[in-house]
Amino acid sequence: MSTVAAACPGTCGELFQGTLDGVPCLVSCPIDRYARIRVTARPGEGLSLPGEMSKTRRALENFLERRPLAGRNLVVERLEALPEGKGYASSTADILSALACAATLAGISLPPEEASSIALSVEPTDSIAWPGLALLDHREGRIMRFLGPPPPLTVLVLDWGGTVDTEEFNSRDSRPVLSSLAALHREAFSLVLRGVEQGDPETLGRGASMSARAAARLLDKPRLDECFALCSLLEGHGVCVAHSGTLYGILLPSGAAGREGDILETAARRLSPGWEGKVHSLVPGGPRTEERKKSP
Structure with missing residues (x-):
């Protein structure tokens, strides 16, 4: 019997989401909050997972259709879950963690492109x-582009509650609005890309802010203006949002991580009531194997 556990970061929405040359795509904002999955291979066949x-x-x-594990039954446990319907990338993080476990049990390395194609x-x-x-065509995978390591950033993640039905949101015909935003999306992505390539959090923040403003044309973001006001007060680099969720992110200098108490006190004085918030770090994406053991 073999057991592998893996974790994958969730997100505070996206640093960019829009269309580039007519293709819908996004750059996720991974943070140090993780989904964790454990997979145990036992004698037998098939899969055993919780119904949800x-x-x-x-x-x-x-x-398993691509990489059969004959003679083994995979038992999947969710050790730590991300909230759903908010913009934490809960489903993707679960899937990538489970795929990383299965790949390790199969003795193979699963490239990010193949893992994303499966997801x-x-x-x-x-x-x-x-x-x-990374930049990804999040619907069909026509664009898969690694951009580089994230610049040093702290993210104040804010949520006023509620959920968004992402399946319903993704089924909408938003093409007329997206078409009208095409030039803005191109500029926003160029800034995000330059920020990544140059390790410049300020430039990245400007691009994320442009994308957040554009997102409000597709899904109401009633707290966006006060988030920008708080960002200015905290001398932040910009604001990101979950384009199909409820989260807002204030992009702060990396040193802000050690001032969480002061930051939350300032937020409490300035923001409308009803929010929950926590300070996180921007981190690289990708699943991390955390446990690997084999027993007789």
Whole structure:
């Protein structure tokens, strides 16, 4: 019997989401809050998962069609879950963690492109399979581009509650609005890309802020203006949002991570009531293997 556990970072929405040359794509904002999955291979066949993990089941079925594990029954446990319907990339993080476990049990390395393709066979997917930041066509995978390591940033993650039905959101015909935003999206992505390539959090923050403003044309973001006001007060670099979720992120200098108490006190004085917040770090994407053991 062999057991592997893996974790994959969730996100505070996206640093960029829009269309580039007519292709919908995004750059996720991975943070140090993780989904954790454990997979145990026992004698037998098939998959054993909790009923609520149907998306992870479908992804593993796809993986096993490509990379059969004959004679082994995979038992999947969710050790730590991310909140759903908010913009934490909960489904993608679960899927990538489970795929990393299955690949380790199969004795193979699963490239981020293949892992993302498997995830895309289940649903629109976040760009967190790569060990850094990446641009991904989150619907069809026509664009998969590793951008580089994230610049040093702290993210104040804010949520006023509620959820967004991401399947309903992704089924909308937003093409007319997206078409009108095409030039803005191109400029926003160029800034995010330059920020990554130059390790410049200020430039990246400007691009994320442009993308956040554009997102409000597709899904109401009622707290966006006060988030920008708080960002200015905290001398931050910009604001990101979950384009199909409820999260807002204030992009702060990396040294802000040690001032969480002061930051939250300032937020409490300035923001409308009803929010929850926590300070996180921007981290590279990609699943991390955390446990590996074999027993007789």
